[in-house]
Amino acid sequence: MRYALAYPLTAALALSASAAFPQDLITRDRVGPADAPNVMTFRLTAFDLYSSDDATREFFEEKFLALMADYPDWRIETQLQTDNIGQEQARMLEQVRAGRGPDCAMIDSSQLGLFKAAGVLSPMNAHFTQAQIDDLFPFVRDGVSDAEGNVLAWWWFTSLQVLYRDTSLVPDAPATWDDLQAAALTTVEAGREGVLFNGGRWEGTAFDWLPNFWAQGGELVDADGRPVFNEGDNRDKMLAAINFYKDLVDSGAAPSRVTTIINYDEFNAAAAAGTAGLFIGGNWQYGQLRGTLPEDQFANWELSELPGPTADQRATGTGGWTIGAFSDDPTAVEICARMAYEIYATEGNAFQGLLPTSASIYDAYDTFEGPEYDAFAEALVNGVARPGVAIYPEISNQLQILLGDVLSGTATPEEALDAAAAAVDAAFERL
């Protein structure tokens, strides 16, 4: 009644997208019967059950209903999580510590370490076969396991950075930093913007730049999780990677506006406007380009592994999301684990075209047969995950500041690096 008064127009027009399903079994914030005696909460991102794309939402609704048919006296209450990852995870941590966290939640892979360290995740071992666990890519298995070999979360898809290029100007994939600079300058001569990359104040900047450090074997933290990126060899590797970006901007191979880029969509826009020659972006952008560019223009775009200091030294950063359980209830943990594997890691990935985290899943679905997936698989061999430690977000923050200061000419690489290391050390002391 109140609802109808508040929003008569909607009430009149209302055409529920989930009308195909029994109304009482699935709603915007619930899966399962409304009067089910057992409740578990699930905090998820807006990409599947909350998707604004009808087909995507219906696909996931169907999968969830099928799974919950096995648990007739349970219902899931869904809670939305916004795309501000840092703020979101801090909130969740605070809630979990107050005993008010969700029973099951999606956790960004870069933040998983935080929850592992806080000791709040319930082991899920019992719900996966050893074969399923062994099949995970090594960096994924390490990421989700604790020292005792417990599986604390399921990393259900991954992502990586690649170099996109317009092959009408750059026919061959640049393999080294020098190749990239030369190729970018060629595109500048042709009236393009050169190479674009994230350089503003956001996680993407640090994450997309770090492969240049990792490719040289650099390490952000030591085995105990202490920041060491400004010590010994690491310092030289840092400086080399910083200077690589600095040279790109100084030589005009990259425009100075890279320090303003805080969104991957900028690259799509530049590609569509015909001003981009090369850009460092995420694997998921290939599909976006296909949907945005006219066919003949799209045909020019190809992707390749990120260049390294030498052709043999390559790396790419792996991201993606995990699902973990905070509940003590064995059934809730079981539902959580089954959702992670049966809905998301397998069929969900195939439906959405996200990169699975184990080889057998790639083989199991036709989706992953395109040539771009071969390139992704090749690059994934050199995949490096961000360290799963609580200090990582601050390291990232300081790297963003460092790159911004260096690329805008506010500080020299050495000054900026020392300042970043000092700030990270101070923050580490306080953790």
Place this chain on the structure above:
Amino acid sequence: MTPRIGDMLTYLAGIVLAALFLMPLLWLVSLSLRTPAEVYLGAARFIPEAPTLDNFRLILTDRAFGTYLWNAVKLCALGALGAVAVATPAAYAASRFTFRGKGPLMVGILMVQMISPLVVIIPLYRYLDRLGLLESHASVIAVYMAIGVPLSVWLIKVGFDAIPAALEEAAAIDGCNRAEILLRITLPLAAPALASAFILNMIMGWSQFLVPFILLTRDGQLPIAVAIYNFAGSSSASTTQLLAAACLVAVVPALAAFLALQRLIVRAIMAGAVKG
């Protein structure tokens, strides 16, 4: 300068200002009319080649959108009403009485305005958790009230200050007591100030993100400012166009409330002017 020329200049300045304020909004409108493919063109295209109203249709037919809007209206209106209600007696006393400690008290109230939600949100969360008041609209309304009170006290005091004390003294001679004077004479005259305070509170609540974000978790409880991320979409298809449409629709109730109250303010001033 003749009034005619003055009018022309007023129009000219008005048009320039309106254009400056409108341009950014038009970009949002442009985004909201795009298909997913055109969204990626970003700043590269202003007028969509294939404009569509689908984004608005999708949002207006999403039942949950109505719930989120209603939640926002409820939280903001009750918070604003509560703030004005508790602020009015204090503002009146501050305007009409002299007493020891008044200056420090008024400055003290203003100091509370300086506490930003950002600063207290974590302790506030823990405090409300201890009281068992999390995840309720009542606690969010209480917080909105507290956030709005200092501003309300000061704005309403300024309103009371502008009402000549002579009017009240005349009523007192006629035998009215303090409460009657306040209710019959002063409050109606102060209506513009009360309404402005209400509007300001309401709209500031409308744009609050952090407080409901931290204090509420259940989907059905969320106000639109938080729930708007429901339309932020998926990684395989950017949904900026839906977000833009949702933002535009979300603006409408706040604007409607403002325009309705604006009329009230103007009418109250007219009434006051005739009497004066």
Place this chain on the structure above:
Amino acid sequence: MTGDRRIWLWFAPVLVVLGGVFLIPVADVIRFSFSDATLLRPITGYGLDGYASAYGDSSLPVILRNTGLFTLLSVVSLQAVGLAIALLLVRGDRRGLYGMGLLRTIVLAAWVIPGIANGLIWQMLLSEAPFGAVNSLLRLIGLAPVAWLSDPDNAMLSAVIANVWQGSAFSMIVFYAARRAVDPVLYEAAAVDGASPTAQFLFITIPQMRGAILVNTILVTIQTLNTFDTILALTGGGPGRATEVLSLNIFNRVFYSYDLGGGSALAVLLLAISMMLTLVYLAVLMRRGAR
């Protein structure tokens, strides 16, 4: 005429609401600022480390400079623009001109647009890509494009522009109400005396609105000091730290470094700055008024 006891009754509701909501959380902020509190674990000890680390941070001078610049530019522009629109509206209303409601609505819409849209809009407007909206316009009229966001100084200016666009409505409403409350007899008398519009503005409008201007200055200053979402959406505080203000720094410290103690120590600083500015305003403007 009223006993001191009964005076407090008038203030009781306000004090109950403010005390009930804020007393304990604020006390906790102060307690946290003297502790090693983080979001990750319970407090293990108290001391001055939070202050030492937050105030000893080598970036603090830059952040304070940014905060000062951003606040000064924003407060002056917000009020100037708000006052200009308010006076324009009052004149338009008086003369029965068309479109005043529309102007008011547009300015207000900018204020109520959800914060997330702000970033979307201004990113596109100020984009330095060859196709960026404002730069394309500049090029169209033969001017050189501007490095709105990549140049550290311009980035600050851009943040102020976006903030003024969004926030002017507040001052507009306060000034509009105040200007409408000025007794028209004053202007009529002045007109009879042959006072020019400028003289009327200086000797009637401004003095009559002094109370509103004072309150608005304080409120707008406090709001600006606490604003960070516009900057976060536009530049994230960059490039480097060029647009990182104190409130954004606190946000980062708490939500990215999980350092509740250090963040609280800076929050106390932010509070102290707000209070100092307010007391200075009150002192200066009260004295000028008394003269």
